[in-house]
Amino acid sequence: MKPPPELWQDAIFELLRRTQRAQPGDLADAANAAVRPLDAEITIYLVDHEQRTLRAVPGRGRPTPQSLPVDASLAGRAFMTGTLVPVAGERWRLWTQLQDGTERLGVLNLRLPEWLDPGDPEVTAGLRQFNELVGHLVAAKNPYGDALRRARRSRRPSTASELLWRMLPPLSFATDHVVISAILEPAYEVGGDAFDYAVDADVARVAVLDAVGRGLHAGLTAAVALSAMRTARIDGDGLYAVARAADEALTDNFGDQRYVTAVLAEIDLISGAVRYVNAGHPPPVLLRGGKAVGVLDRGRRMPLGLDDPAVEPAELALEPGDRLLFHTDGFTEARDEHGGEFGVHRLVDFAERHAAAGLPVPETLRRLSHDVLAHQYGPLRDDATLLMVSWSEEDSRRVLV
Missing domain, CATH: 3.60.40.10 (PPM-type phosphatase domain)
Structure with a gap:
């Protein structure tokens, strides 16, 4: 098994490859395909225009999770504070703020495999780099279709x-x-x-x-x-x-x-x-x-x-x-x-x-x-x-x- 830095690097390269000609609505599926070799899973949530609700970006063939309130959820805490927030009782499921540079876009919900320690600095460093790429891609793909804009609207x-x-x-x-x-x-x-x-x-x-x-x-x-x-x-x-x-x-x-x-x-x-x-x-x-x-x-x-x-x-x-x-x-x-x-x-x-x-x-x-x-x-x-x-x-x- 490759060490965590190389695994995250592979995921980053795979996400870039998959999104070169991707539509905005393909981004959620491309992100999950990129982390599949890690046995990980990702859901992208974008904050609505009122900044009150986090709304999941749909994936093809998968049910869309319910929207979450910014002011009364673990996801919202990650959005407000910019910190990694673990899900209670699920050490390998995390919430993290999603950014494009310094622009807050929403959050990512990540399920990591048990063999990846979320407390390992190498794991969190790779996760941060992957997160930054997803944020940049959300901003870069947004003008080319309506899927991401639609996801933000209540x-x-x-x-x-x-x-x-x-x-x-x-x-x-x-x-x-x-x-x-x-x-x-x-x-x-x-x-x-x-x-x-x-x-x-x-x-x-x-x-x-x-x-x-x-x-x-x-x-x-x-x-x-x-x-x-x-x-x-x-x-x-x-x-x-x-x-x-x-x-x-x-x-x-x-x-x-x-x-x-x-x-x-x-x-x-x-x-x-x-x-x-x-x-x-x-x-x-x-x-x-x-x-x-x-x-x-x-x-x-x-x-x-x-x-x-x-x-x-x-x-x-x-x-x-x-x-x-x-x-x-x-x-x-x-x-x-x-x-x-x-x-x-x-x-x-x-x-x-x-x-x-x-x-x-x-x-x-x-x-x-x-x-x-x-x-x-x-x-x-x-x-x-x-x-x-x-x-x-x-x-x-x-x-x-």
């Missing part, structure tokens, strides 16, 4: 929601110096909210947008603004020019009938220097040492789409470990059954509590959004977005399995 999204989700970057990304994570609600009805980011060389560029109105009209407005901003950003334009590109695109297509509030920011990942423009949007919150110490309330101009050429970007200096919390008013204006708003103060209070718990940034945002939804009586009345940027090497390490 219900049918609106047309506006489908439009925006296809335009957005992954919910989380990290480098050695920064973590960027975002979340949108209501996941299947979102229309006018959007976010964007790009990290190149030593600069992170982020934006949060909220288009006027709701539904498809708002979604189209947000899509036009987002596309114009990306075009200008990729061409090397600065904050001022990026905002003006959105102005022109919105005016050219809709006249003065539609506008978008937004915050655009550039963060120097070496010095921590921040430059930002606030186009009629709720100001982001600066968290330092786990406490809110200020807001980004300068650099103001009219919303995008309303001519305002005179703005000068504002500046801010981050300290190592600082976090910036961007939000749209859909979260702060969530109301309980008595009409009481969740409010900025409560949003900040919960953000401070989760920061004190030492949670990874993506998990902090997931829980923060669910705090707001627990407060809301009935469905949200408006789209709601949270985006957090952490200039922290420690937070960067926390997002890795």
Whole structure:
């Protein structure tokens, strides 16, 4: 029998071979075929868009396991914490978080043979490498079919929601110096909210947008603004020019009938220097040492789409470990059954509590959004977005399995 490192290496090569021309719906079967020589078995679960439920990816000719709650299952514990979680009484059955780089996708359920010790570092190292490959393949195969997208959905999204989700970057990304994570609600009805980011060389560029109105009209407005901003950003334009590109695109297509509030920011990942423009949007919150110490309330101009050429970007200096919390008013204006708003103060209070718990940034945002939804009586009345940027090497390490 080969030693564990060689067995896992063989499984990795076999999975790569089997997936070169595979459809997205073939991935679950290919992963199981690759580990069959180890007498192992794998089930892939993807987290749904609300990040409340883990949904199994079907395999051909096999029954699909039931979905599992993130907040009340061993699978959910692995997803939230990024740790290996054994099944009680079954030492050789494990749950592990599934990632593409630093983007949380779901979990893997693994049944190992009894001759592979799950406590052996060589076994866990090989398992981690195989896990990373599965995560990369989920992300790489996803655009080529609907099977993996279908597996993530708990219900049918609106047309506006489908439009925006296809335009957005992954919910989380990290480098050695920064973590960027975002979340949108209501996941299947979102229309006018959007976010964007790009990290190149030593600069992170982020934006949060909220288009006027709701539904498809708002979604189209947000899509036009987002596309114009990306075009200008990729061409090397600065904050001022990026905002003006959105102005022109919105005016050219809709006249003065539609506008978008937004915050655009550039963060120097070496010095921590921040430059930002606030186009009629709720100001982001600066968290330092786990406490809110200020807001980004300068650099103001009219919303995008309303001519305002005179703005000068504002500046801010981050300290190592600082976090910036961007939000749209859909979260702060969530109301309980008595009409009481969740409010900025409560949003900040919960953000401070989760920061004190030492949670990874993506998990902090997931829980923060669910705090707001627990407060809301009935469905949200408006789209709601949270985006957090952490200039922290420690937070960067926390997002890795």
